[in-house]
Amino acid sequence: xxxxxxxRLQEAETQRxxxxxxxxxxxxxxxxxxxxxxxxxxxDEKWRFSDTRxxxxxxxxxxxxxxxxxxxxxxxxxxxxxxxxxxLVHIDGHCVLRPALAPELATQGVKFESFEDALRHHPAxxxxxxxxxxAGLGGEKxxxxxxxxxxxxxxxxVPKNVEIKQPFVSVHWTATEGVAIFPHTLVIAEDGAKVxxxxxxxxxxxxxxxxxxxxxxxxAGKGATISRLxxxxxxxxxxxxxxxxxxxxxxxLITSVNAALGARRARLENTIRIQxxxxxVRLYGISVATGEQEFDQRTLQVHDAGNAKSxxxxxxxxxxxxxxxxxxxxxxxxxxxxxxxxxxxRNLLLSPEAEADSLPGLEIEANDVKCSHGATTGQxxxxxxxxxxxxxIPLPVAQELLAEGxxxxxxxxxxDEEAAAVVREMFRQKFHS
Amino acid sequence: xxxxDESQAQREAIEVDRTKGDFKYAEDYAFDAxxxxxxxxxxYISKVKGEDPWxxxxxxxxxxxxxxxxxxxxxxxxxxxxxNFDAIRYYLAKGQKPVRTxxxxxxxxxxxxxxxxxxxxxxxFLAGVEAQFDSEAVYSRMKDELEKQGVIFCxxxxxxxxxxxxxxxxxxxxxxxxDNKFAxxxxxxxxxxxxxxVPKGVKVAQPLQAYFRIxxxxxxxxxxxxxxxDEGSEVTYMEGCTAPKFETATLHSAVVELVALKxxxxxxxxxxxxxxxxxxxxxxxxxAEEDAEVRWIDCNIGSRLTMKYPGVVLRGKRARxxxxxxxxxxxxxxQDTGAKMIHAADETSSNIIAxxxxxxxxxxxxxxxxHMPKTLKNCKNNTECDALLINEHSRTDTYPAISVRGQxxxxxxxxxxxxxxxxxxxxxxxxxxxxxxxxxLAVNGFVNDLVKEFPMEYSVELKRLIELQMEGxxx
Numbered sequence: 001x002x003x004x005x006x007x008r009l010q011e012a013e014t015q016r017x018x019x020x021x022x023x024x025x026x027x028x029x030x031x032x033x034x035x036x037x038x039x040x041x042x043x044d045e046k047w048r049f050s051d052t053r054x055x056x057x058x059x060x061x062x063x064x065x066x067x068x069x070x071x072x073x074x075x076x077x078x079x080x081x082x083x084x085x086x087x088l089v090h091i092d093g094h095c096v097l098r099p100a101l102a103p104e105l106a107t108q109g110v111k112f113e114s115f116e117d118a119l120r121h122h123p124a125x126x127x128x129x130x131x132x133x134x135a136g137l138g139g140e141k142x143x144x145x146x147x148x149x150x151x152x153x154x155x156x157x158v159p160k161n162v163e164i165k166q167p168f169v170s171v172h173w174t175a176t177e178g179v180a181i182f183p184h185t186l187v188i189a190e191d192g193a194k195v196x197x198x199x200x201x202x203x204x205x206x207x208x209x210x211x212x213x214x215x216x217x218x219x220a221g222k223g224a225t226i227s228r229l230x231x232x233x234x235x236x237x238x239x240x241x242x243x244x245x246x247x248x249x250x251x252x253l254i255t256s257v258n259a260a261l262g263a264r265r266a267r268l269e270n271t272i273r274i275q276x277x278x279x280x281v282r283l284y285g286i287s288v289a290t291g292e293q294e295f296d297q298r299t300l301q302v303h304d305a306g307n308a309k310s311x312x313x314x315x316x317x318x319x320x321x322x323x324x325x326x327x328x329x330x331x332x333x334x335x336x337x338x339x340x341x342x343x344x345x346r347n348l349l350l351s352p353e354a355e356a357d358s359l360p361g362l363e364i365e366a367n368d369v370k371c372s373h374g375a376t377t378g379q380x381x382x383x384x385x386x387x388x389x390x391x392x393i394p395l396p397v398a399q400e401l402l403a404e405g406x407x408x409x410x411x412x413x414x415x416d417e418e419a420a421a422v423v424r425e426m427f428r429q430k431f432h433s
Numbered sequence: 434x435x436x437x438d439e440s441q442a443q444r445e446a447i448e449v450d451r452t453k454g455d456f457k458y459a460e461d462y463a464f465d466a467x468x469x470x471x472x473x474x475x476x477y478i479s480k481v482k483g484e485d486p487w488x489x490x491x492x493x494x495x496x497x498x499x500x501x502x503x504x505x506x507x508x509x510x511x512x513x514x515x516x517n518f519d520a521i522r523y524y525l526a527k528g529q530k531p532v533r534t535x536x537x538x539x540x541x542x543x544x545x546x547x548x549x550x551x552x553x554x555x556x557x558f559l560a561g562v563e564a565q566f567d568s569e570a571v572y573s574r575m576k577d578e579l580e581k582q583g584v585i586f587c588x589x590x591x592x593x594x595x596x597x598x599x600x601x602x603x604x605x606x607x608x609x610x611x612d613n614k615f616a617x618x619x620x621x622x623x624x625x626x627x628x629x630x631v632p633k634g635v636k637v638a639q640p641l642q643a644y645f646r647i648x649x650x651x652x653x654x655x656x657x658x659x660x661x662x663d664e665g666s667e668v669t670y671m672e673g674c675t676a677p678k679f680e681t682a683t684l685h686s687a688v689v690e691l692v693a694l695k696x697x698x699x700x701x702x703x704x705x706x707x708x709x710x711x712x713x714x715x716x717x718x719x720x721a722e723e724d725a726e727v728r729w730i731d732c733n734i735g736s737r738l739t740m741k742y743p744g745v746v747l748r749g750k751r752a753r754x755x756x757x758x759x760x761x762x763x764x765x766x767x768q769d770t771g772a773k774m775i776h777a778a779d780e781t782s783s784n785i786i787a788x789x790x791x792x793x794x795x796x797x798x799x800x801x802x803x804h805m806p807k808t809l810k811n812c813k814n815n816t817e818c819d820a821l822l823i824n825e826h827s828r829t830d831t832y833p834a835i836s837v838r839g840q841x842x843x844x845x846x847x848x849x850x851x852x853x854x855x856x857x858x859x860x861x862x863x864x865x866x867x868x869x870x871x872x873x874l875a876v877n878g879f880v881n882d883l884v885k886e887f888p889m890e891y892s893v894e895l896k897r898l899i900e901l902q903m904e905g906x907x908x
Contacts, residue, residue, distance in 0.1 A: 045508050049836065334826055352840040353807055362831040364850045367791075367822035371850040375835055378843035 004061050005180060007031070010148055013062075017151075020119060022127055030147025037141040046138030049325045049357040050296050054265065056239075057145065060180035060211040063092035070204065071096045074173045080200055081418045084169040086112040091173045091204075093152045093181040099168075108162050115153035115184055125157060130186055130217055133245045137269040137298040142241045146182045146213045153184030153214075156197055160221075163194035167227075167416050170197065174212065174234065175204040185216040189224035191249075196227040198419050203235030203262065210235060212263075216244040220252035222276065227255045229414055231423055234262035236291065243269045246283070248308075250276025257414050259423050260287035260295050261430050267296040274336070277307040285314035286410040288403070288430050289322030289354070299328040301343065303336040306366070312343040315410055317403045318354035327359035330373065334365040343373040348380065348406050350399055380406075400431045469519045472496060475621055478524045482590045482624065485597075495610035495620030502614040510767060512738050516712055521684055523622040523655070579637065584668075585630040586641060589657045592628030599630050603661055607690035607718050607746070615740075616716040619655050619688040626656030626687070631666040631697075640669040640702070640888060658689040662697035662725075669700040671888065683711045691719030693727050695749065700728045704891050706898055707736035709765060715741045718773075721781075723749030730886055731758040733768050734898050742800055744773030747781035747812075754783040759880050759895075761902050762795030762827075771800035771833075776812045776842075785816040788880050791827035792902060798830040799848070807838035818848040821879050823872065823903075853879075873903040 010031045017024045039055055040047040066074075075097050078089045086099035095114035105112075111122065119126055131150075135143040154170040172183045189195050203210065212234060220226045234240050240263040248254050260266055272281045287295045301310045316324040326345040347356035358375040380402040388398035407427060414420040467474065475496055479489040504513050579586065585596055592600045610620035631637055662668050685707070693699045699719060707713050713736040719727035729743035745754030756772035774783035789797035799818045820829035831848045853875040861871035877884070877896055884892045 043507070048834065337825075347837070349837065349839075349842070352810070353838065355807065355836065355838040357837075358833070358835040358844075358846070360831070360833060360835075360846065360848070362820075362829065362848060362850060364820070364822065364830070365826065365828045367825055367827050367852045369822070369850060369852070373831070373846075373848050375833070375846040376844060377835065377837040378845075379841055 005057075005149070007035075009062070013149070013151070017119070020123055023119060023123070026131070027148055027150060030144045030150070033144035034141060034148050037144060039141060040138060044138060046298070048327070048359065050267070051265065051294055051323075057211065060178055062149075063176035063179040065094050066091045066096065066175055070175050074175065074204060077202075078169075078171040078173075078200075080169060080171070080198065080422050081167065081416065083166055084198075085164055085166040086168045088112065088114060088154050088168075088170045089173070090114070090152055090171070090181075090183065091175050092179050093183070095152060105164065109159040110162060110164065111155065111157040112168050113155050115155055115186075116151060118155035122155075122157070125188070126155070126186070129188060129219060130184065131215065132217070133271065133273075135243050135269060136271060137243075137300055139241060139243045139267065139269045142213050143215060143243045146184070146215050146243070149180070149182040150184055152182070153186070154197075154199070156187045156195065158189045158193040158195045160190040161192040164196070167196035167198050167419065169200070171200045171202065172212075172214075173202055173204055174208055174210040174238065177209055180211040180213075183212070183214045185214070187216075187218045187226055187228065189220050189226050191221040192223045193221065194225040196416060197229075198416070199228065199230040200233065201231065201240070201262075202233045203238065206235055207237055208235030209237035210239075212238060212240045214240075214242045216242065218244070218246040218254065218256070220248050220254050222249045223251045224249070225253045227415055229257045229259070229416070229419055229423070231259045231426070232262055232266055232268075233426060234266070236262060236264060236293070238263040240266040241269075242267070245271050245273070246281060247273045247275055248279035248281045250305075251278040252276065252280070254281045255413065255415075256283050257410065258283075258285040259426075260285070260289075261426055263293065265294040265296065267298070269298045271300045272302065272310055274301070274303045274305055274308045274310060276305050279305065279308040281310045282413070283310070283312045284410045284413050286316070286407050286427075287324060288317045288319070288407070288427050289324050290319045290430065291322060292320070293322045295322075295324045297324070297326045299343075301328070301330045301341055303330070303332045303339045303341060306336040307338045308336070309340040310342070313346075313410060314344070315346045315348070315407060316356060317348045317350060317406060318356055319350045321351070321353045323355045323357070325357045325359070326375070327361070328373070329361040329363060330371055332364045332366050332369055332371065337366050337368040339366065339369040339371065341369070341371045345375040346406075347377040348403060349377060350379070350403065403431070404428070468522055470496070470521070470523055470622070474523055478622060478624060481524070484590070484593070488593060491605060491610070492621050495617045498611045499614060499617035499621055502611075502617060505614060509740065510738065510769065512767065513712075516684055524624055582635045582637075583632040584635060584637060585628070587628050589623060589626050589628050589659070592659070596628075596630065599661065600628055600659060603690065603692050604659055605690075607692060607720050608688050608716050612716060615686045615714040616688050619657060619686050619716070623655045623657035623688065625654070626658045627660070627670070628658070629660040629668065629670065631662045631668045633663045634665045635663075636667040637669070640671045642671045654685045654687070656687050658687070659692075660690070660699055660701070661692045662694060662699050664694045665696040667698040669702065669888075671702045671891065672704075683708075685711055685713045685715070687715045689715070689717040691727055693719060693721045693725035695722045696724045697722070698726045698728075700730065701743075702730040702887060702891065704732045704734075704887070704895060704898075705736070705739075706734045707739070709735060709737055709763075711736045713739040713741065715739075717741065717743040718746065719744070719754070720746045720748055721752035721754055723778075724751050725749060726753040726755070728755040729757070729772070731756065731770070732887070732895055733758070733760045733770055734902060735763075736766060736768075738767045738769065740769045742771040742773050742802070744775065744802075745783065746775045746777055747783065748777050750778050750780055752778060752781045754781070756785045756787070757883050757886055758787045759883055760787070760789040760797050761899065762789070762791050762797040763902055764793035764795055767796045767798065769798040769800060771798075771802075773802040774804070774814055775802075776805045776809055776814070779809055780811045781809075782813040784814070785818075786883060787818045788821070788883055789819075789829060790821045790823065790876055790879065790899075791829050792823045794824070794826050794828070796828040796830070799832065801833040803833070803835045803837075803844055803846075805837045805839055805842045805844070809838075809842060810840040812839065812842040814844045816844075816846040819879070820848070820850045821876065822850065822852050823876070869903065873900045876903055
């Protein structure tokens with residue numbers, strides 16, 4: 001039961017949301033925009049170094065509801081941490097596990113629902129918050145496609161001053177060859193709220209071909225705290241695009257850790273918007289790129305309000321013929337005085353054929369700021385390697401140990417140690433595969 | 434003080450001091466190609482210069498490339514669109530033949546030199562002064578010992594005519610006409626500049642210098658420089674200019690090619706202080722062969738828009754490339770400068786240190802490129818960019834691009850943005866300095882470690898220029 005992504009199907013699917021005019025309209029607009037925008041070209045500055053020739057959105061389709069056998073098997077594999085506040089599982093864009101929210105959370109007004117449920121239950125909330133920002137980092141066409149086919153995802157809403165310690169977990173699986181999915185993550189933490197979400201993206205088969213165009217909108221209210229761990233572990237024939245927007249109000253604290261393991265090509269566009277004084281937004285990324293993988297990371301730190309902080313650290317380990325691109329920009333608005341903004345990209349080349357490209361940028365229009373960026377690309381420290389070799393540790397093991405140490409700096413930023421251990425193990429397995 | 438008064442005061446402070454460079458003479462040009470650009474203008478320039486047919490062909494081809502190429506505004510500033518290519522004079526010369534002796538130099542030209550502060554007595558000190566007045570070299574002399582050593586120091590016309598065996602091989606090879614739109618423009622209309630050849634093993638003790646000025650309104654300056662340092666030789670070239678102020682935009686678009694053969698060293702020093710209406714769009718690139726070194730020292734002050742990214746192609750084993758750059762952008766000015774390091778051989782190393790200062794509403798941009806392909810090993814690059822922002826709405830951007838493959842290559846890039854610390858200023862003011870003086874000292878301190886790399890007379894001039902620019906920037 002597979003159908004190509006054409007206008008007819010788009011309209012037919014959109015009809016299902018006829019009761020929600022605004023949403024049907026949003027999808028139609030997305031489709032129009034997608035159809036009118038060209039695919040990125042090699043000469044586009046925002047796609048510099050990317051392999052734009054292999055960009056293809058053809059031959060992908062929507063998949064039907066998965067069989068019970070698949071559902072049971074994948075749900076069983078979705079328990080990444082032992083006691084989440086809620087677990088939500090999607091397969092091929094269909095919600096297959098709805099969380100049973102603890103009564104104390106439900107009574108406080110916490111919402112953790114699939115996108116489709118939230119659309120029925122809280123349309124006003126979605127209308128106010130989803131897709132409010134255009135993709136400013138080059139992914140306009142992809143975000144438009146996401147908008148056109150949007151129907152699944154995760155909505156997490158935490159009311160004022162509610163603090164939840166145990167993380168929420170959302171897992172997206174692809175299980176059908178050639179499937180296209182468009183998951184959305186929306187997190188709203190009202191003033192003073194505190195919440196953690198882990199997003200896992202996985203494939204049922206390691207070589208599964210799929211197209212995943214996801215988007216995330218994170219809003220932290222005044223004094224709110226959001227921690228998000230996003231783990232991209234799609235099958236190795238997947239094309240993955242994620243466009244994330246993070247907005248921090250006054251005195252909010254947002255930590256976002258992005259781990260990349262899977263996909264043939266994965267492009268992450270992440271925009272941080274500092275909208276209130278005293279906000280502190282931290283964006284981290286780690287990846288191990290192998291084979292012919294391309295990890296394309298584009299970030300933007302926009303400081304519209306002064307007296308705030310943002311910190312960014314992306315670390316990549318490259319093997320084989322892999323390629324990583326880090327392109328970051330810190331933008332400080334003319335009135336955002338006393339901004340502290342940092343941006344660091346470190347690449348570890350473990351193969352002569354791997355390629356690491358770095359475009360760390362600054363655009364500063366206020367003078368009373370502390371901004372810096374740094375980018376390094378190199379090999380493992382020869383002295384450290386010698387130390388390990390001298391103790392009889394074989395070269396590949398020594399390199400792996402040092403690479404794991406290299407990644408640890410970012411993994412240490414994940415508060416939930418159980419989740420950090422899961423990700424650490426995923427990286428370890430990738431080294432061994 | 435309101436913001437308007439403040440910027441007015443700043444302008445006045447700057448204008449007062451700039452008038453020293455603000456002198457013009459009657460325009461009395463023997464050769465003039467008229468206004469605008471077309472194939473006939475190219476024919477005319479080539480004919481006046483008595484060039485060989487291959488040069489004319491090179492120019493015409495370049496004109497075609499220039500006309501076909503789009504403006505690079507997809508990454509560069511839209512301000513480029515403000516250039517009206519039809520309102521520019523592409524060629525005019527004082528005389529057909531460059532004059533060789535001081536006596537033959539016309540009086541008004543001598544007077545200009547006097548006011549620039551390079552009296553004849555000082556020039557005797559310098560190894561060879563190629564002083565360029567407008568687009569043709571008017572005056573050129575070398576000390577006898579240089580000639581005896583076999584050093585050639587002339588303009589492009591003479592270079593290509595008298596020494597084609599030496600210069601033709603490299604002319605337009607480091608920077609081909611199609612490299613970018615403005616290199617194409619220069620290749621079509623170039624006149625004036627320096628062609629230098631230093632023979633094997635010759636170490637030129639004194640820096641070679643060229644002063645030049647723009648002296649006609651709406652008149653573009655398209656000089657072309659090619660320096661070839663043969664195996665094991667060493668040479669330092671200095672280029673400096675002060676341009677008088679004009680009411681309408683002026684375009685300056687030079688091409689500078691350096692070739693350092695095996696074991697040679699070339700140091701190219703530029704101090705530029707263009708007036709605030711000049712578009713300064715320059716392509717500079719050097720090739721370093723085995724064990725050779727190319728070093729660019731570049732200081733950009735003034736101009737409306739400067740776009741300049743000196744580069745080194747590290748073609749031979751163990752070649753070294755370096756760019757040291759200082760940029761100061763005042764109100765209405767945009768310094769878009771940087772460096773490019775193309776590693777193309779094993780064990781090559783490169784170093785980039787760029788410091789920029791933005792004053793008032795000035796904008797400084799660093800744009801860099803470091804490239805290490807996969808076939809290479811043991812290459813190193815270090816890049817440091819520091820930006821200092823003086824006023825509330827000063828602006829700075831940093832856009833480096835780093836691409837690394839290969840074995841045991843390492844690259845590090847650091848950039849920081851800061852302002853002068855309030856404590857520093859307070860400390861100096863406590864000791865009786867005015868806020869302006871304190872600011873000026875702090876800024877000079879910021880660039881001090883780079884200024885030290887400049888030859889004595891330049892570092893003095895540079896410090897003075899920075900002081901002038903900083904006047905009125907506070908209070």
